[in-house]
Structures are given as C-alpha cells and as structure tokens.
Amino acid sequence: MTDALIAITVLWGFVFIYAVMATMDFGAGFWSMIYINREKTKATNIANRYLSPTWEVTNTFIVALVVAVYSLFPTAAYTLGTVLLVPGSMILLLLALRSAFLVFSNIATEYRKPLTYISGITGILIPGLLISVLPITHGEFVDYETGFAQLNLGELFTSPNVYAFIGFGISSTLFLSSVLLADYSKVSHAMDAYQVYLRDARIFGPISLAMAFLIMLTLRGEAPWLYDKMMEDLPLLLFSLVFFLIGGAGLFLPSFFEKGVRGMPRLAMIAVTIQYLVASYVYGKAHLPYIVYPGVTIESAFTDPNSFRAVFVTYIVGFAILFPGFIYFWSLFMHDKRYLRQRKPKEGTQS
Amino acid sequence: MDDLLIARSLFGTTMAFHIIFATIGVGLPLMILTAELLYQKSKDLEYVVMAKRWTKAFAVLLGVGIPTGTIAGTQLSLLWPGFMEVIGRVMPLPFQIEIYAFFIEALFMSIYVYAAERIAPWMRIVSLILVALGALASAVLITNVHAFQGTPAGFRIEDGNIVDVNPWAAFFNASFFVTAGHVALSAYVTGAFVVASVAAFKMLRNEYGSRLYKFHQKALMISLVVGGIASFGTALNGHSAAQYLHEYQPEKLAAAEGLFETQSHAPLAIGGITDRETESVKWGIEIPWALSFLAGNSFDTVVVGLNDFPEEWWPPLFIHTLFNAMVLIGSLLIMIAFAGIVWKKFLKKDRFPKWFLWLLVTSGPLAVAAIEFGWIFACTGRQPWVIYRILSTAQAATTATDLGLLFILFIAVYIILAIAVVLVLLYYFKKNTVLDDIRRAEDKNVQLFSSNS
Ligand code: HDD
Ligand code: HEM
Ligand code: HEM
Numbered sequence: 001m002t003d004a005l006i007a008i009t010v011l012w013g014f015v016f017i018y019a020v021m022a023t024m025d026f027g028a029g030f031w032s033m034i035y036i037n038r039e040k041t042k043a044t045n046i047a048n049r050y051l052s053p054t055w056e057v058t059n060t061f062i063v064a065l066v067v068a069v070y071s072l073f074p075t076a077a078y079t080l081g082t083v084l085l086v087p088g089s090m091i092l093l094l095l096a097l098r099s100a101f102l103v104f105s106n107i108a109t110e111y112r113k114p115l116t117y118i119s120g121i122t123g124i125l126i127p128g129l130l131i132s133v134l135p136i137t138h139g140e141f142v143d144y145e146t147g148f149a150q151l152n153l154g155e156l157f158t159s160p161n162v163y164a165f166i167g168f169g170i171s172s173t174l175f176l177s178s179v180l181l182a183d184y185s186k187v188s189h190a191m192d193a194y195q196v197y198l199r200d201a202r203i204f205g206p207i208s209l210a211m212a213f214l215i216m217l218t219l220r221g222e223a224p225w226l227y228d229k230m231m232e233d234l235p236l237l238l239f240s241l242v243f244f245l246i247g248g249a250g251l252f253l254p255s256f257f258e259k260g261v262r263g264m265p266r267l268a269m270i271a272v273t274i275q276y277l278v279a280s281y282v283y284g285k286a287h288l289p290y291i292v293y294p295g296v297t298i299e300s301a302f303t304d305p306n307s308f309r310a311v312f313v314t315y316i317v318g319f320a321i322l323f324p325g326f327i328y329f330w331s332l333f334m335h336d337k338r339y340l341r342q343r344k345p346k347e348g349t350q351s
Numbered sequence: 352m353d354d355l356l357i358a359r360s361l362f363g364t365t366m367a368f369h370i371i372f373a374t375i376g377v378g379l380p381l382m383i384l385t386a387e388l389l390y391q392k393s394k395d396l397e398y399v400v401m402a403k404r405w406t407k408a409f410a411v412l413l414g415v416g417i418p419t420g421t422i423a424g425t426q427l428s429l430l431w432p433g434f435m436e437v438i439g440r441v442m443p444l445p446f447q448i449e450i451y452a453f454f455i456e457a458l459f460m461s462i463y464v465y466a467a468e469r470i471a472p473w474m475r476i477v478s479l480i481l482v483a484l485g486a487l488a489s490a491v492l493i494t495n496v497h498a499f500q501g502t503p504a505g506f507r508i509e510d511g512n513i514v515d516v517n518p519w520a521a522f523f524n525a526s527f528f529v530t531a532g533h534v535a536l537s538a539y540v541t542g543a544f545v546v547a548s549v550a551a552f553k554m555l556r557n558e559y560g561s562r563l564y565k566f567h568q569k570a571l572m573i574s575l576v577v578g579g580i581a582s583f584g585t586a587l588n589g590h591s592a593a594q595y596l597h598e599y600q601p602e603k604l605a606a607a608e609g610l611f612e613t614q615s616h617a618p619l620a621i622g623g624i625t626d627r628e629t630e631s632v633k634w635g636i637e638i639p640w641a642l643s644f645l646a647g648n649s650f651d652t653v654v655v656g657l658n659d660f661p662e663e664w665w666p667p668l669f670i671h672t673l674f675n676a677m678v679l680i681g682s683l684l685i686m687i688a689f690a691g692i693v694w695k696k697f698l699k700k701d702r703f704p705k706w707f708l709w710l711l712v713t714s715g716p717l718a719v720a721a722i723e724f725g726w727i728f729a730c731t732g733r734q735p736w737v738i739y740r741i742l743s744t745a746q747a748a749t750t751a752t753d754l755g756l757l758f759i760l761f762i763a764v765y766i767i768l769a770i771a772v773v774l775v776l777l778y779y780f781k782k783n784t785v786l787d788d789i790r791r792a793e794d795k796n797v798q799l800f801s802s803n804s
Pocket of ligand 1: 501530531533534537538540541582585586587588589590592593594596603677678679680681682684718719721722723724725726727728729730732
C-alpha cells in the first residue's frame with residue numbers, strides 16, 4: 001500500500017467510527033426527547049444513561065476527524081474548507097446548540113422538557129447535514145468558474161440524490177440508535193424500554209434500507225462514475241444485505257439464548273454494524289482515488305511524507321495510551337451492573 | 352465590511368468566546384484537585400463540598416467550551432483554508448496530539464462525575480489529575496500552533512512550494528515554551544480568581560462568622576494562594592515573552608510600546624494612546640531607559656522602532672493599550688493576592704475590610720479581561736501576517752463570499768449560549784445551596800456527586 005492509501009484508510013476508519021458513534025449519540029438524544037412524557041417505560045432514562053457519559057467522547061471524534069483531514073490531506077482541506085463553509089457552519093451552529101442544551105437539560109431539572117426539545121430537535125438535524133458532505137464530494141455541485149472552488153447551493157438543494165442521502169442519514173440514526181438502546185435496556189433489565197426500542201428498530205430498519213436503495217437509484221443519474229464503480233462490488237453489497245437480514249432476524253425472532261424473550265438485540269447490533277461496515281467499504285473504495293471529484297485525489301492532496309510519518313507515529317503511541325482508558329470507560333458505563341441497573345432513575349445526570 | 356474583515360471578525364469573536372470557557376476549563380480542575388487533596392489531608396468534608404460544586408460548574412462550562420472549541424477547530428479550516436493547508440503539511444503534530452489530550456479529559460471527566468461513587472478514592476484523585484493534565488495539555492498544544500505563527504520553523508519555501516519539512520522542528524519552534532508557559536499560568540490565575548470573586552461575593556452576602564461565611568473564606572484562601580503563585584509566575588514569564596518579541600517580532604514590541612524611532616536607552620511608555628501623527632504616545636507616563644532594560648537586560652539594548660519597517664507591516668497601533676491593560680491587571684492581581692495572604696496569615700487579622708472584598712469580587716472578571724486583552728494583542732499584533740513573514744492573512748482567507756449572514760448567526764448563537772449558561776448556573780446553585788451539599792456530604796447514604804435536586 002502506498003502512504004496515501006494507508007492515510008485514506010485511516011481516515012475512512014475515523015469516518016466509520018464517528019458515523020456509528022454519532023448515530024448513537026444523536027439518536028439517543030432524539031429518543032430521550034420523544035419518550036420524555038412516558039415516564040413509566042423508562043425509555044428516556046435509558047437514553048440519558050447512555051448519553052450523559054458518552055457525548056463528550058463522541059464529540060471528540062468529530063474533532064479528530066477534522067484534524068485527520070487536514071493533517072493527512074492538506075490540499076483537500078483547502079478545497080473542502082472552501083466548499084463546506086455554508087453546510088459546515090450550519091452543522092457547527094446546530095452542534096453548539098445541541099451540546100450546550102443537552103448539558104443544560106440535565107442540570108436545570110425543572111426546565112428539562114423545553115431544554116430537551118431544543119437539544120433533541122437540533123440533534124436529529126445534524127446527521128442529515130453531516131451526510132450531505134458525501135454528495136458534495138461527488139463534485140457535481142462544485143463550480144470552478146471564478147477560478148476558485150465554490151459550492152452551488154441552488155443545485156445542492158434541488159438534487160434528489162442529496163435528499164436521499166439526508167433521508168438515509170436520519171433514518172439510519174434512528175435505526176442504529178434504537179437497536180443499541182434496545183440492547184442497552186435489555187442489559188439494564190428495563191424490559192418496558194426494551195419493547196419500545198425494539199419496535200422502533202423494526203420500523204426504522206426497513207426505512208433505512210429503502211433509503212439506501214433510493215441513494216443508489218438517484219446516484220445512477222447524478223454520479224454515474226461512482227455508481228458504476230460501486231456496482232463492480234455487487235457481491236459485497238449483497239453480502240451487506242445478508243447482514244441486514246440477519247439483523248432483522250435478531251429483531252423479530254424469539255431469542256435462542258433466553259426463554260420467553262423476543263429478539264436478540266446484541267446479535268442485531270453486531271450484524272447491523274457489519275452491514276454498514278461492508279456497505280461503506282464499497283462506497284469508499286468506489287470513491288477512490290478522488291477525495292473531491294474530479295480535481296482532488298488522494299495522491300495530489302497528500303501531505304508531506306515527513307509529516308505523515310510523524311503523525312502516524314503519534315497515532316500508534318496515542319492509541320496505545322488511550323486504549324486502556326477506553327476499556328476502563330467501557331467497563332464502567334457499558335458493563336457495570338451497578339450503573340446499568342440503578343434502582344432510582346438518577347436525577348443527577350450531569351454534563 | 353468586506354469579506355476578509357468579516358472572516359477576521361468572525362474568527363476573533365469565536366475565539367474570544369471560546370477562550371472564556373477554555374481558560375476557566377484549564378484553571379478550575381486545578382482548584383478542584385487542590386480541594387480534593389486538602390480533603391485527603393484534613394478530612395474536612397467542606398473541601399469535598401467545594402470540589403463537588405466546582406465540578407458542577409465545570410461540567411456546565413464544558414457544555415459551552417466543548418462545542419465552541421469544536422467550532423474554533425473547524426472554523427480554522429473553513430475560514431483560513433490557506434493557513435490550514437500549511438499547518439497540515441508542516442505543523443500537524445500539536446493538533447494531532449491535542450486530540451489525545453481531549454480524549455483523556457473527556458473520558459476521565461465522565462468517570463470522575465458519573466462513576467464517582469463507584470470507584471476507589473485514589474482512583475478519583477487519579478481521574479481528576481488526568482482531567483487537569485488533559486486540559487492543560489490541550490491548552491499548551493493549541494498555543495503551540497499560535498507560537499508557530501509567530502516563530503515559524505521546520506520548513507523552507509522554495510518557488511512557492513513547501514520543502515524540507517521537519518514536523519518536530521516545527522513543534523519545538525523558538526517561542527513554544529515561553530508562550531505555552533504564559534498561557535498555562537494565566538489560566539491558573541483566571542481559575543483561581545474566578546473562584547475568589549464568587550467566594551468574596553458570598554462573604555459579603557453572609558453574616559460574619561456564620562458557617563457559610565467560613566466556608567467561603569476557606570475557598571477564598573485556597574484561591575488566593577493558587578492565584579498568587581500563578582500570577583507571580585505569569586508576570587515573570589510575561590517578561591520573557593516580551594523579550595522574545597524583542598528578538599523575533601520586533602515590530603510587535605514596537606507597536607506594543609508605541610516606539611517609532613530605533614534607539615538604545617529606550618523609554619517605557621505606560622498608559623496613553625499611540626498617536627500616528629506625532630509618532631509618540633500621548634498622555635502616557637514615560638520611564639526613561641526602562642524599555643531597553645526590559646527588552647535586553649541592559650540600558651544599552653537597541654530597541655527597534657516602527658519606522659524601520661514598511662508601514663504596511665505595522666500592526667494596529669491600539670495594541671499598545673491592550674498590552675498595558677494586561678500588564679496592569681497582572682500587577683494588580685499579584686498585589687491583591689499578596690495583600691490578602693499577608694493580612695490573613697501574617698497579620699492574623701480575621702476579617703477583611705469590605706472594600707477589599709469588593710476588590711476581590713472584581714478580580715475574576717479582571718483576569719478574564721486580561722486573557723482577552725492578551726489574546727487580541729497577540730493575534731491582532733501579528734497582522735498583516737497569519738504566519739509571520741511567510742503567509743499573509745489575506746492570502747490565507749477563504750475565497751467564499753457573503754459571509755455576513757453567517758457572522759450574524761454565529762453571534763446570535765453565542766449570545767443565546769452566554770445567556771443560557773449564566774441562567775443555568777444561577778438556577779443550579781440557587782437550588783442546591785452549600786448547606787444542602789454539606790448535609791449530603793455528612794449523610795453517608797446519599798451520593799454527593801450524583802445528587803442534583
Ligand atoms: C490572566 C491573564 C494574563 C496576565 C495577568 C498577563 N498576561 Fe500576558 N498574555 C496572556 C494573559 C495574561 C494571554 C492571554 O494568555 C497571552 C495571549 C497570547 C499568549 O501567548 O498569552 C498573553 C500574551 C502576552 C505577550 C505576547 C506574546 C505574543 O504576542 O506572542 C506578552 C509580551 C505578555 N503577555 C506579557 C505579559 C506581562 C509582562 C505581564 C505582566 C504582568 C502579563 N503578560 C500578564
Ligand atoms: C483563544 C484566544 C484567542 C483570541 C481571543 C484570538 C483572537 C483573534 C483575533 C481578534 C483575530 C483577528 C485578528 C485581526 O484580524 O485583527 C484572530 C486571528 C487569528 N487567530 Fe487568534 N485568537 C486566539 C487564539 C488563537 C490561537 C490559539 C490560534 C492558533 C491556533 C489562533 C489563530 C488565529 C488565526 C489563524 C487567525 C486568522 C488569521 C489572522 O488574522 O492572522 N488564535 N485571533
Ligand atoms: C489558547 C487558547 C485555548 C485554550 C487555552 C483552549 C483550551 C481548551 C480546553 C481546556 C478545552 C476543553 C473544554 C473546556 O474545558 O472548556 C477546549 C476545547 C476545545 N478547543 Fe480550545 N483552547 C484554546 C483555543 C482553541 C483554538 C484556537 C482551537 C481551534 C483550533 C481550539 C479547539 C478546541 C476544540 C476542538 C475543543 C473541543 C474538544 C472536545 O471535543 O473535547 N481551542 N479548549
């Protein structure tokens with residue numbers, strides 16, 4: 001592999017990790033808003049219990065992503081920075097309101113409802129905007145008439161493909177987060193909440209799949225280069241579909257592992273993650289070598305080799321240092337029964 | 352306004368807003384750690400209560416500090432793509448390492464708050480130390496990029512291309528240690544005096560000798576000691592920072608001092624306004640020879656004046672006022688801390704005069720103001736360069752137009768956040784009084800850190 005290929009693989013890895021974590025994060029925020037009035041099911045508490053300790057960590061991934069783009073592909077950062085000014089700023093504005101009001105809603109308990117509404121609604125818009133970065137990199141909305149790259153907002157917001165991506169982003173957010181929360185509530189022995197999230201996952205799974213087909217359908221007309229290259233990997237796309245079906249089985253069938261329980265959310269969670277992993281691999285591979293089609297490729301945008309080596313070393317060292325921290329964190333918040341099965345819904349869910 | 356001016360104003364506004372939360376976010380963890388350690392030593396539960404209350408405030412401030420920092424980081428690429436292209440090639444390390452610092456801070460902050468009651472006391476202290484170190488490291492690292500902008504290193508420009516890149520040489524650029532030290536120390540100053548402000552205000556509001564009065568007095572004394580040490584360090588280190596300017600960015604020092612003619616035995620101008628027409632500082636106090644001595648430790652040091660540079664390289668002249676204001680506040684804070692400690696510990700007086708408490712109330716806002724003045728001085732004083740003598744701000748700016756609406760939207764969001772954060776803090780501390788927390792701390796069955804209402 002060339003250095004540029006290693007670099008884009010690292011970047012793709014960050015995008016994937018952030019995409020999964022962000023869907024959980026924004027989705028959980030949204031569900032905690034939807035079920036805020038249904039105190040009996042504890043669905044909101046479960047969502048908050050997941051969200052409170054994790055949102056900061058998730059947010060750090062978005063920063064890591066931005067930093068990875070400009071330290072690995074500085075020339076692409078130039079073009080992306082220029083064309084993403086408007087959508088990027090919109091994302092930032094929503095993100096600021098969302099994060100701040102999420103924290104506020106947990107502190108100012110008497111005003112929890114209105115504050116949760118602000119963070120829930122702004123939060124669910126963000127994945128839709130975030131994913132619109134992908135069709136922007138397909139190039140057809142970027143003009144070079146003035147000599148500089150410029151985003152054509154009019155075309156962007158009249159493109160069916162862009163709307164398919166936005167729909168996919170939002171429905172995937174709701175799908176993945178409800179699968180995760182179903183699993184999380186089951187581990188926490190909150191069976192009412194479990195039923196609620198299981199039902200949501202059953203609704204939003206097929207919608208996400210339909211959106212994915214819609215993306216392919218519209219992509220064909222709007223970015224045929226990408227569509228054709230993706231179809232070269234049709235077997236992998238079908239493979240991904242198989243995992244979607246396994247995920248579906250995990251949501252609908254009675255559990256093999258426990259008597260009298262419907263659904264195997266852990267299985268569904270793993271299968272669905274693999275499904276997204278494979279599909280995004282196909283998308284990413286077809287996107288190569290372009291970062292922004294057709295002008296910016298991974299080779300032309302690549303950083304200085306000396307810098308790349310130095311950054312790569314920090315990745316390895318940083319990972320080695322952080323890994324135990326992540327494990328400890330996971331064991332305290334995803335695994336510790338004392339945290340998961342708290343009797344009293346904790347009022348003090350801070351930051 | 353043209354688009355370049357809007358881009359500069361927008362970025363400056365973002366930074367000026369972020370820095371309030373970021374600085375307190377570096378300073379407060381040290382205060383929390385001090386309180387936790389004092390508790391381990393004295394077993395006085397009131398220190399735990401302090402730690403808990405400051406942690407709450409910190410958590411709320413993080414809710415604004417983190418998203419505004421995310422805005423700052425992303426806006427750098429959105430507004431200054433030319434700058435970030437160079438940084439990506441030459442200076443990616445601080446940003447990259449900063450990410451790990453953010454992760455450490457985020458992971459252990461959550462652990463300290465949400466797992467407080469489930470982990471061993473020593474693990475709480477370790478978590479808190481990691482939070483404080485993570486915050487310090489992120490400040491030091493981001494400041495390193497700023498240091499690089501003033502003293503670029505680790506690359507050459509040949510025919511418009513960047514060659515001979517050495518990212519570690521860029522990382523250890525000339526002014527890294529001095530600048531980072533100044534930012535770290537000044538953050539501790541700010542954290543301490545913000546606490547002092549609140550404590551002094553509460554002492555004015557509560558009856559002398561009451562439990563609450565004593566509680567706040569304890570907090571005040573911690574902050575005077577921490578703040579006193581840190582502000583003394585800041586001034587010493589600020590002196591080195593000025594000597595670095597003398598060496599590396601002479602036109603910035605000249606503008607900071609309002610010096611037009613190159614000379615040895617140069618005078619130090621305090622206060623006043625730099626006047627372009629008469630090439631002098633009007634209405635200021637002049638101390639003969641002092642500037643030469645400060646810049647190079649000898650009266651013979653030749654200090655370069657603005658007239659030795661082409662006028663389009665001059666920084667704006669008003670930075671003289673910003674610089675003066677920062678130094679003045681720095682000196683005042685040292686005196687306040689010193690006076691408070693002497694009064695209490697050495698003269699053994701048990702009661703501060705009212706006017707002194709009021710002075711203390713202003714100390715926190717003054718420290719924040721000094722941070723703002725210092726940064727605007729440092730960034731605006733670098734103009735017209737974004738990377739000193741290598742890349743001009745105009746070249747680095749985005750080519751996108753019509754930034755006006757975005758500017759308005761960002762300002763609106765900052766105003767909303769500013770109002771909301773103040774209201775939330777007031778609401779929370781009104782609902783959860785010190786006495787509530789002391790009661791919770793004394794009751795073994797109640798979880799102090801996770802308690803809220
Ligand atoms: C509580 C805040 C605070 C206080 C009391 C002081 N400073 Fe400061 N100063 C800062 C907070 C600050 C800062 C905001 O953190 C800056 C902005 C950029 C930087 O590196 O630190 C800064 C920058 C800065 C610079 C410019 C560095 C550059 O442009 O690269 C100099 C020369 C000084 N300071 C000198 C001093 C002196 C002589 C002080 C004497 C008391 C002083 N500062 C007090
Ligand atoms: C946090 C406190 C800071 C404040 C209040 C601040 C303030 C400002 C202001 C007012 C400007 C506009 C300057 C002008 O056009 O007159 C500016 C520009 C800029 N600052 Fe800072 N700044 C801060 C920190 C930083 C740091 C840490 C960096 C390094 C990463 C940085 C990098 C820049 C860049 C790249 C510009 C734009 C180009 C330029 O105007 O030179 N700033 N900042
Ligand atoms: C020297 C001035 C600065 C200091 C001291 C500082 C310090 C901090 C600190 C301590 C935090 C943690 C959050 C908090 O405690 O509120 C933070 C957050 C952040 N800062 Fe700043 N910062 C500075 C300037 C900047 C600049 C110029 C950038 C942009 C390049 C930036 C980017 C960020 C980001 C991206 C975050 C969010 C991190 C996360 O997701 O956890 N900061 N900053």
